[in-house]
Amino acid sequence: MCIVFLCDSEERVLGTKHATGNCPYCGGAVMLTDVESQLRLCFLPLRFKTKRRYSCTRCSRRLVLYP
Template sequence: MCFVFVCDEEERVLGTHQAPGTCPYCGGVVMATDVESAWRLCFLPLRFKTKRKYYCSTCSRRLVTYP
């Protein structure tokens, strides 16, 4: 007997805008991108999650914020 689980995560960019502050590495402009991710199991959506990612527009480095 063989079970095949098809899992997939699909990400879609909702919007991009300039965030306040500068990059600590190069001093460039920080951009904020809103991303919606959807986990799917056999084409059935299981979970939708919206998150915000920050990156520098000059050096393209991913930035992490700490609470």
């Protein structure tokens, strides 16, 4: 029997820049943020994952892109 539990999760912002387009809710500018997340089991890093997050600069909503 193996018992695995997650001790810590950490996120770090790699960079931000303006993205093209406008917010569909308020019409504000869209900001692109690259975030690296790290899952750790006590002190051993398990996985690094880089994500792109879009948000509005005026209303601070997180935006989701649909292909």
